[in-house]
Amino acid sequence: MKPMVVLDAPSNLGLRMPAPGVVPGCYKLAGALRDQGLLTRLGAADAGYVVPPRYDVSAWSPGDGLFNADAMASYTVKLASRIGKHLDQGEFPVVLGGDCSILFAAMLTLRQKGRYGLAYFDGSADFLRAEQSGRVGAAAAATLALITGRGQADITDIDGCGPYVRDSDIVVLGNRDDDEDVPNLAEADILCWTAPQIQAEGAAAVAERTLARFEGLDGFWVHLDVDVLDIEVMPAADAPDPGGLQYSELLDLLRPMLADERCVGLNVAIYDPDLDPDGRYGAELTDALVAAFR
Numbered sequence: 001m002k003p004m005v006v007l008d009a010p011s012n013l014g015l016r017m018p019a020p021g022v023v024p025g026c027y028k029l030a031g032a033l034r035d036q037g038l039l040t041r042l043g044a045a046d047a048g049y050v051v052p053p054r055y056d057v058s059a060w061s062p063g064d065g066l067f068n069a070d071a072m073a074s075y076t077v078k079l080a081s082r083i084g085k086h087l088d089q090g091e092f093p094v095v096l097g098g099d100c101s102i103l104f105a106a107m108l109t110l111r112q113k114g115r116y117g118l119a120y121f122d123g124s125a126d127f128l129r130a131e132q133s134g135r136v137g138a139a140a141a142a143t144l145a146l147i148t149g150r151g152q153a154d155i156t157d158i159d160g161c162g163p164y165v166r167d168s169d170i171v172v173l174g175n176r177d178d179d180e181d182v183p184n185l186a187e188a189d190i191l192c193w194t195a196p197q198i199q200a201e202g203a204a205a206v207a208e209r210t211l212a213r214f215e216g217l218d219g220f221w222v223h224l225d226v227d228v229l230d231i232e233v234m235p236a237a238d239a240p241d242p243g244g245l246q247y248s249e250l251l252d253l254l255r256p257m258l259a260d261e262r263c264v265g266l267n268v269a270i271y272d273p274d275l276d277p278d279g280r281y282g283a284e285l286t287d288a289l290v291a292a293f294r
Contacts, residue, residue, distance in 0.1 A: 002092040006039050008049035013068040014101030014140035025274030030096035032273040036286035050079045065152050067137045073154050079105035097269035100140040103223050107147045107164035117169040117220035123227035125172050125181035171210045174228035176243045195244050203252035219264040226271045236276035247288050254292040
């Protein structure tokens with residue numbers, strides 16, 4: 001196991017407001033998991049944090065493209081540099097978000113280093129075309145589309161490096177059967193295992209087939225959006241839904257991936273402490289992350 005470091009990336013720049021005038025609370029994710037003793041329990045070093053620009057959608061109007069785009073682009077470069085430094089030092093970064101747009105930084109720095117795959121755990125694939133989605137503005141709702149070069153160039157082609165990952169080097173895990181992106185993923189030849197498919201096939205078998213997808217690559221990254229979990233297990237997320245994974249199934253997927261020597265890092269996103277006033281779900285998430293590395 002490589003030396004583990006925990007790096008905070010408390011950015012909510014890619015999310016819509018949950019209500020008018022309310023800032024998305026997922027920027028508190030890192031602090032909440034630290035309060036649960038995550039670093040000590042993982043035996044990880046503290047890599048500090050990368051402060052994001054201010055969240056501001058006041059000047060955005062429909063049709064303007066992604067909101068906070070300039071801020072996200074600059075933040076992506078800063079965060080990518082920090083992640084890259086830890087990779088160069090032979091460390092395993094655990095990056096605590098924040099929303100899913102923090103993944104841009106991980107994939108940008110990996111693109112600059114070689115050809116890397118992506119295990120994409122998410123309740124939805126975030127791959128919808130603009131005309132399908134009806135969610136124009138929120139980069140977190142189009143994360144997978146953006147890192148594969150689909151979208152506005154100031155986000156998809158930073159430093160001329162886009163796309164940051166090839167379609168063939170991605171595995172989407174845990175999205176729902178009714179996810180509108182299922183046919184889009186098939187059209188792009190992106191391997192997808194929906195939550196019901198994982199439950200039918202068995203998580204261990206799916207993990208094995210996922211790892212086979214990464215053969216011949218320089219390594220792979222794991223992206224964990226906590227809404228991959230069922231709403232009864234994890235309601236404290238930006239967009240929780242029924243029909244998701246249970247913790248036991250998620251662990252059966254994560255353990256062999258994190259234990260694989262080709263895995264270079266992990267990011268965690270979307271848990272919102274504002275929706276978890278007694279900290280119950282944050283404690284359970286922390287327990288699962290610790291268990292996943294055992």
